[in-house]
Amino acid sequence: MKDVFSKILPMVFLSASIIGCAGGPDEKRGQRSIDPVKWEGIWEGVIRAGGQELRIVFKINRTKTGSWEATMDSPDQGVKDIPVKNIKVEGMSIRIDIPAIGARYKGELNESELMIKGIWQQAGGDYPVDLQPVKEVTVIERPQDPHPPYPYISRDIRFKNEEDGITLAGTLTIPEFVGRHPAVVLVSGSGAQNRNEEIMNHRPFLVLADHLTRNGITVFRYDDRGAGESEGDTKTATSADLAGDAWAAVKFLMSQPEVDDSAVGLVGHSEGGLIAAMLAAEHRQIAFLVLLASPGLPGYELLLKQSAAILKASGASESRITQVQEVNRRIYDIILGEPDNEIAAEELRSFMKSIGMKKEQADAQISQLLSPWYRFFLSYDPIPTFKRVKCPVLALNGSLDVQVPADINLKAIEDALSLGGNERITIQRLPGLNHLFQHAESGLVEEYARIEETFAPEVMEIIVRWIKESVAGRS
CATH class of the missing domain: 2.40.128 (Lipocalin)
Structure with a gap:
């Protein structure tokens, strides 16, 4: 997120x-x-x-x-x-x-x-x-970044989303031992992310893919449309459009001779968890889901919880938090209540002026708030989708996550899956971890760059063990 x-x-x-x-x-x-x-x-x-x-x-x-x-x-x-x-x-x-x-x-x-x-x-x-x-852009390396030679096969790949007519690029990593392996597609969080889900010199998907592949799991990670070497336009894409890209990646992965096509799942981080659930609800071929800090609440409610958690962790007073929440509710209500962007923009501009926001700041915010992605996310309710997911699900979240607060989102996911009759659910709230699954102090975004750890090793071990247990006997 x-x-x-x-x-x-x-x-x-x-x-x-x-x-x-x-x-x-x-x-x-x-x-x-x-x-x-x-x-x-x-x-x-x-x-x-x-x-x-x-x-x-x-x-x-x-x-x-x-x-x-x-x-x-x-x-x-x-x-x-x-x-x-x-x-x-x-x-x-x-x-x-x-x-x-x-x-x-x-x-x-x-x-x-x-x-x-x-x-x-x-x-x-x-x-x-x-x-x-x-002379050249400074490259900051993190301690967990893997370096070649790797003890596995790594291939750069291009594949097609036939429905939208765009070519996407990614990296496939395959264990070297002979046989057909369980496999996963990694689906990144919101925004145009590269295949490593790079943020603040951390490359979480590079680190996770390396760990999974060293432990016998084939991994396919790819550049989001409009990022890295992938074609496409992120400005007009919604989460539903990005789900089409992820499904194209799943179909490509299932076609590989080294992959056990009955044991292919999705690992989705943040918004990627929503996308993974969309696909699992529609396609029974997906064997399992790993949801990393996935939202479980409707977008409107999640964004309010997010801003409150961030302000609280930043030391804001209750009165300040209430004030910001009232402003955000008004903005979200305008967006949801007016489908016409021109009319909505005027209403937003008028409201932002009334609270003292400068025109330049208002215009910058409005262009983002009325984007197709933001409109979709704000109105999207994932609960009906989770109710339709029947495959095994592992949902993890850090207790210090201020972007997708753990308790309320994990409960929403668990409740929706259970109401849909899914009994193969594992939910874990992980103490002391933030949205990126780093060991943190406050969980605030400003800590991400200062923390040298990219991905808590014990979380990667949880994922490996759970995947192997989930696919055991499926081949």
Whole structure:
């Protein structure tokens, strides 16, 4: 569920792969000009806001015609090539517009210190960000990241979602021992995630796939549509559309000669758990589900619980929490009550103005709130879907998860499965773990990057043991 909460600064980046360009330098008379070569290259800095730190990287080039072109990366979120639409150079100053995320960077080149000192502007806020020239983007490795040579087979794969006509890319890892193995498709959380579900230099799906494959389970993980090497447009996709991608991955996996097609399941993290349940409810070929921090509540209710849990963990007073909840309810009611985006946008803009929100911040929020994904998620009730799931289910959640609070969501999942007659249910609330299944202190998003652990080893062991027990005797 990380990208529901990532709408809050500074984690609002969207992936893209377009290079934007603008006209050449427009120097004002009297301003000091500098050698254009000094602007070119890779510039890296850090946004600090709300207790969080996120690196940004601009790759700036000057074309043969004298114009400028650039792309932007958010390495800590695993997002590359965010489109830059406009670059304006005036003497020692530079302005870079990033409309895909409603942001702008303005800075002054300090030649003596070899840096650009500037301001990051987004959603009505200004954040000091100094950029340093680097030869290449800094890569931060985590202790659990596996490295080749691997004791298993790893293949990069392309497969097709025939219904939507898009080609997706992923990695298949297969145990080396001879035979047909149980297998899983990993389904990521919300937002355009790459096959490793990369966030803040953590690669949870890389670590989990490595552990499962070393323990005899074939794993297929893939780039979400519009991310990594996969085609498609995330701007118009809903959870239901993404379920089509996951089903295409399942069919591909079942067709592999090394896979026991009677023992293929889904491991879904956060929104990926909802998608896994959608597929299991429709396709009896799916042998089992592993739900990692999966929502069990309707979207409207979940988002209210999420914001309350985050505020409480952040030390907010009860009166502040109540105030925020009232604002969120009003916003959600407008969205659900008005299907026409233009009318809804006007109502939202009017309400946000009444509570003192700046126009720039309101416009940035509205474009996200009225997206097809957000509308679908807000109105979606997973309970009827869970009632139709008949295969074995393992549902895990950390006690410190503030994005999908454990107790209420695990109970909703268990109750819905039981009401549907499913008796093969294992529910575990895991003490001291956050939404990413890291050992944490508060569970807040700002901790994710500071924690060196990517995925608690004992949780991966629980998953391995449960899968093997669930598929025993099926072959």
